[in-house]
Amino acid sequence: MAKLEATDFELIVNPIDGEPTRAWVLEKIADPEVVGACIMHGQPSDKIDREFLDAASPNLKVVSTFSVGFDHIDVPYANSKGIKIGHTPGVLSNAVADTTVMLVLMTMRRVEEGIRLIKDNEWPNLPWAPFVMCGPAIGHPNLTIGFLGFGRISECVVERLLAFTSKSAPPTILYSNSRARDNQAEIDAEFSSRFGVTVRRAEKDEVAAQSDIVIVLCSQSPATIDLVNAEFLKKMKKTAVLINAARGPIVNSEDLAAALDAGEIFGAGLDVITGEPKVYADHPLVKHPKCVVIPHMGSADYDTRNAMADLCVSNAIAGVTGQPLIAEVKV
Amino acid sequence: MAKLEATDFELIVNPIDGEPTRAWVLEKIADPEVVGACIMHGQPSDKIDREFLDAASPNLKVVSTFSVGFDHIDVPYANSKGIKIGHTPGVLSNAVADTTVMLVLMTMRRVEEGIRLIKDNEWPNLPWAPFVMCGPAIGHPNLTIGFLGFGRISECVVERLLAFTSKSAPPTILYSNSRARDNQAEIDAEFSSRFGVTVRRAEKDEVAAQSDIVIVLCSQSPATIDLVNAEFLKKMKKTAVLINAARGPIVNSEDLAAALDAGEIFGAGLDVITGEPKVYADHPLVKHPKCVVIPHMGSADYDTRNAMADLCVSNAIAGVTGQPLIAEVKV
Numbered sequence: 001m002a003k004l005e006a007t008d009f010e011l012i013v014n015p016i017d018g019e020p021t022r023a024w025v026l027e028k029i030a031d032p033e034v035v036g037a038c039i040m041h042g043q044p045s046d047k048i049d050r051e052f053l054d055a056a057s058p059n060l061k062v063v064s065t066f067s068v069g070f071d072h073i074d075v076p077y078a079n080s081k082g083i084k085i086g087h088t089p090g091v092l093s094n095a096v097a098d099t100t101v102m103l104v105l106m107t108m109r110r111v112e113e114g115i116r117l118i119k120d121n122e123w124p125n126l127p128w129a130p131f132v133m134c135g136p137a138i139g140h141p142n143l144t145i146g147f148l149g150f151g152r153i154s155e156c157v158v159e160r161l162l163a164f165t166s167k168s169a170p171p172t173i174l175y176s177n178s179r180a181r182d183n184q185a186e187i188d189a190e191f192s193s194r195f196g197v198t199v200r201r202a203e204k205d206e207v208a209a210q211s212d213i214v215i216v217l218c219s220q221s222p223a224t225i226d227l228v229n230a231e232f233l234k235k236m237k238k239t240a241v242l243i244n245a246a247r248g249p250i251v252n253s254e255d256l257a258a259a260l261d262a263g264e265i266f267g268a269g270l271d272v273i274t275g276e277p278k279v280y281a282d283h284p285l286v287k288h289p290k291c292v293v294i295p296h297m298g299s300a301d302y303d304t305r306n307a308m309a310d311l312c313v314s315n316a317i318a319g320v321t322g323q324p325l326i327a328e329v330k331v
Numbered sequence: 332m333a334k335l336e337a338t339d340f341e342l343i344v345n346p347i348d349g350e351p352t353r354a355w356v357l358e359k360i361a362d363p364e365v366v367g368a369c370i371m372h373g374q375p376s377d378k379i380d381r382e383f384l385d386a387a388s389p390n391l392k393v394v395s396t397f398s399v400g401f402d403h404i405d406v407p408y409a410n411s412k413g414i415k416i417g418h419t420p421g422v423l424s425n426a427v428a429d430t431t432v433m434l435v436l437m438t439m440r441r442v443e444e445g446i447r448l449i450k451d452n453e454w455p456n457l458p459w460a461p462f463v464m465c466g467p468a469i470g471h472p473n474l475t476i477g478f479l480g481f482g483r484i485s486e487c488v489v490e491r492l493l494a495f496t497s498k499s500a501p502p503t504i505l506y507s508n509s510r511a512r513d514n515q516a517e518i519d520a521e522f523s524s525r526f527g528v529t530v531r532r533a534e535k536d537e538v539a540a541q542s543d544i545v546i547v548l549c550s551q552s553p554a555t556i557d558l559v560n561a562e563f564l565k566k567m568k569k570t571a572v573l574i575n576a577a578r579g580p581i582v583n584s585e586d587l588a589a590a591l592d593a594g595e596i597f598g599a600g601l602d603v604i605t606g607e608p609k610v611y612a613d614h615p616l617v618k619h620p621k622c623v624v625i626p627h628m629g630s631a632d633y634d635t636r637n638a639m640a641d642l643c644v645s646n647a648i649a650g651v652t653g654q655p656l657i658a659e660v661k662v
Contacts, residue, residue: 108632136633297442302462
């Protein structure tokens with residue numbers, strides 16, 4: 001806010017302590033004096049769709065989202081009207097990677113079951129035997145760690161996971177992404193040498209079949225919705241875990257619940273889930289002892305949210321003053 | 332079991348699928364043909380106290396515990412009877428360090444609150460604003476991480492945490508332990524250079540006052556019971572978290588609950604708690620939204636428990652065949 005207030009622009013700020021109504025957003029955005037907008041992703045009123053863009057001031061130059069994801073924005077339509085879209089990549093990579101690794105550990109080590117057991121007053125009845133409440137070891141030799149999507153956040157995840165994995169028999173990293181970059185071989189070699197492990201692009205079926213840990217970190221797009229479905233889950237190892245720290249719809253919830261019921265995989269850890277935030281205690285995945293669900297907290301640390309706010313505002317100021325955005329969405 | 336069965340010794344094995352009764356243990360251990368015993372720590376029948384040792388066969392040479400901790404064993408009294416005590420240090424360091432780091436992340440990032448919110452059907456009502464459900468960043472510049480007790484497990488924790496902390500402004504490591512080793516300065520310098528951070532021994536009051544993360548990993552002894560009490564907690568930063576992955580009684584539960592209520596610290600993560608396993612849903616710390624409690628799962632991965640079993644059995648076989656134990660408890 002201080003950065004915005006230091007400009008010469010007049011500010012229109014959501015007057016309520018909470019989410020603005022869609023009607024308020026559409027009314028304000030129509031004001032022809034409006035040249036830029038900062039929006040909070042995650043609110044139902046956040047959709048930058050045709051309705052929003054058609055209602056908007058003809059002088060609107062930029063919409064800056066407080067998020068790295070932009071699946072709530074019709075970017076081509078905005079661009080066709082000369083409106084640039086800013087987002088906040090990079091600054092949240094560390095925080096999301098922290099959350100991802102936490103979910104890997106929680107899922108492998110059955111923390112959801114452990115917490116429930118205490119709350120269900122079952123701890124006194126837990127027999128003490130060597131393998132009670134055990135899970136697969138993250139330090140197990142020659143693990144395979146698979147990624148769907150392999151960008152900045154995934155690299156940060158690898159860096160963290162290598163502090164936990166076996167030093168004498170390090171893991172292999174497989175990843176699948178929608179298109180190989182031109183210098184893919186070079187990038188993989190650089191990455192392998194930086195981390196001292198083998199990093200290799202693979203088909204998603206191989207990622208499913210080989211991995212002990214599957215981590216979803218790709219963008220949501222029509223091509224990635226339901227990427228993890230019954231077919232994918234059936235190919236996974238029974239001892240493997242699935243982590244989704246990207247967007248809910250990339251993993252099919254019904255198929256995941258069925259796979260957990262059938263013991264097709266060991267467990268799942270979800271920071272995101274289809275239908276959020278309208279997800280309740282009776283949701284099959286929230287109820288499932290083999291699944292831990294947290295409420296989309298991937299980037300929720302103070303430093304990261306401050307950095308996101310700063311980048312969001314900087315994008316907006318750049319857009320309205322005719323400068324290149326610090327981080328513009330290009331599709 | 333295979334390793335034990337390969338010996339010439341006759342085996343007496345707990346016949347029930349669960350914990351043996353104390354009466355069964357005392358009856359069997361009295362048999363003068365018994366020369367060694369392997370015991371599972373964590374069972375109420377596990378106490379190797381005067382009653383057990385006075386009842387035991389005069390030919391008992393070794394008791395081998397399936398644990399690194401030995402607070403359930405009267406070691407001096409056993410030794411005075413010529414009975415050696417074996418335990419399982421080292422092999423569980425990685426697994427306990429994994430759990431410790433997981434609890435650090437869960438506590439800083441308010442996962443207990445996040446999980447409850449979903450189960451209480453509150454996710455749809457969660458306002459989306461930049462700092463909702465945020466916690467302190469583990470990547471924050473110049474963190475101080477404090478340890479009570481600084482042995483093998485703590486070193487493994489440091490190694491892991493450094494994958495998450497700031498690279499440009501790395502953390503300082505403080506630790507307090509009961510007695511400085513003779514070559515303490517040398518050990519600290521070696522450790523500092525290995526990890527590229529400052530590692531320094533401090534009084535426990537300084538650990539309390541300076542640390543953003545306080546990690547309890549010392550042994551339980553009369554000197555460490557209630558080490559973390561009201562006085563210690565009041566000295567801590569309001570933004571700091573407390574993790575106990577050692578033994579429950581080292582942290583005073585009533586004092587911790589009061590400190591959380593008063594907002595004297597940010598949160599707590601406990602793998603262990605006084606009175607376990609008789610700890611129920613209405614326990615003030617289990618109920619507290621700022622506290623995550625898991626049921627003593629620190630070493631609960633398959634590889635670790637296999638390695639502990641192997642070391643436990645190896646200690647017993649060494650003891651009964653008159654060889655030095657692989658890992659003998661010395662007090």
